[in-house]
Amino acid sequence: MEDTVTQFSNCFILRNHEILKEDLFIRHGKILNPESLFYDERRQAELKIDCQGLLICPGLIDIQINGGFGIDFAKISADSNLLEEVTQKLFPYGVTSICPTIVTSPKRVYDQVIPNVKKSKGGKNCANILGLHLEGPFIAKAKKGAHPENCLKDLSNGFQDILDLYGSLENVAIITLAPELDYPHFPVIRECTKQGVIIALGHSEATLEIAEAAVRSGAAMVTHLFNAMNGFHHRADPGFLGLLDSIEHQSVFYGLISDGIHANSQALKLAYRTNKKGMVLVSDAISAMGLKPGEKCWYGQHEIELKDSKAVIAGTDILCGASTSVYHCMKNLIESAKVNLIDALEAATLHPAQALGIADSKGTLDFGADADFVLLNSETLEIRSTWIHGECVYKK
Numbered sequence: 001m002e003d004t005v006t007q008f009s010n011c012f013i014l015r016n017h018e019i020l021k022e023d024l025f026i027r028h029g030k031i032l033n034p035e036s037l038f039y040d041e042r043r044q045a046e047l048k049i050d051c052q053g054l055l056i057c058p059g060l061i062d063i064q065i066n067g068g069f070g071i072d073f074a075k076i077s078a079d080s081n082l083l084e085e086v087t088q089k090l091f092p093y094g095v096t097s098i099c100p101t102i103v104t105s106p107k108r109v110y111d112q113v114i115p116n117v118k119k120s121k122g123g124k125n126c127a128n129i130l131g132l133h134l135e136g137p138f139i140a141k142a143k144k145g146a147h148p149e150n151c152l153k154d155l156s157n158g159f160q161d162i163l164d165l166y167g168s169l170e171n172v173a174i175i176t177l178a179p180e181l182d183y184p185h186f187p188v189i190r191e192c193t194k195q196g197v198i199i200a201l202g203h204s205e206a207t208l209e210i211a212e213a214a215v216r217s218g219a220a221m222v223t224h225l226f227n228a229m230n231g232f233h234h235r236a237d238p239g240f241l242g243l244l245d246s247i248e249h250q251s252v253f254y255g256l257i258s259d260g261i262h263a264n265s266q267a268l269k270l271a272y273r274t275n276k277k278g279m280v281l282v283s284d285a286i287s288a289m290g291l292k293p294g295e296k297c298w299y300g301q302h303e304i305e306l307k308d309s310k311a312v313i314a315g316t317d318i319l320c321g322a323s324t325s326v327y328h329c330m331k332n333l334i335e336s337a338k339v340n341l342i343d344a345l346e347a348a349t350l351h352p353a354q355a356l357g358i359a360d361s362k363g364t365l366d367f368g369a370d371a372d373f374v375l376l377n378s379e380t381l382e383i384r385s386t387w388i389h390g391e392c393v394y395k396k
């Protein structure tokens, strides 16, 4: 059984920025090159699946998700199975990989969560865990958003501050920080990048000049573009928005919450037209995702309620993360910002994988990549089945 070759036929597949009428072959949880199967091994697939004209695209990857369905990832501990609970509920939305995200928290939360979120291969029980995204506490007070001010920290001791708070970086994929705290020599950005952690710039008051210098020192992303950063000023300073079209051919990825609430559709179009290759859709979903209006839940240190389908700090109007899935963000990007299907799919699959430097195995249907994919109706975008490492984890 282990050696079984499965052929998905009568389907379209997204490969190399194109939608092709082509069959997909998988074996051992990987995408297989059928030529070597036919000509070198002189074999055919043992199992054939008729896809009835559906589109196969890579599984969705959400690199900024704080929880969902009433569960806050800041509550992860040694004996909890919160990642399993949340990601199983994301399978119907085509999500196959996530970076569990922790917002600014007291040290005890990092001590409890970080050792217990191991990078791991997914399957029926849980999506692929690509490593933690630690958002804060090394951010600007003036752009803290919903991050608790009493937990914010500076980087006056450089990389030692990172180690003192987070401990090991072994389970960490992304750190969002404000580059002005690491200015002018960026020792933290340099050392984290050297250790394979992606630095995303966010919750910051930095000018474009500082941001560009941070990118030259290794920063590779901008966190939730438009939110928690200086606005675009055409004369004084264009801010992080200027990164979309700068730095001599160096590509910067930028997270975008295209949920219809965190960015106007015209702003989404502007970002898309300026730099579509760097666009990474993120949900920034909090535990409120999947709850009903009026129901309350926890996000880091705050109690949250859903108000007019917006997640706000209970009793206020302060927006606090989002409450839709990355799948809905992708749909909304197509519907409201008129982004074409291929670009929208790649913004939720290929680009996040590229941002993490894992596009040889994730976010792609290239031969040799992990068989994480979704079968969907290319017109209605309805998800019919979700597969992780060649195993069907959801079927409608």
Ligand code: ZN
Pocket (backbone or CB within 6 Å): 135, 145, 203, 224, 228
């Ligand atoms: Zn944020």
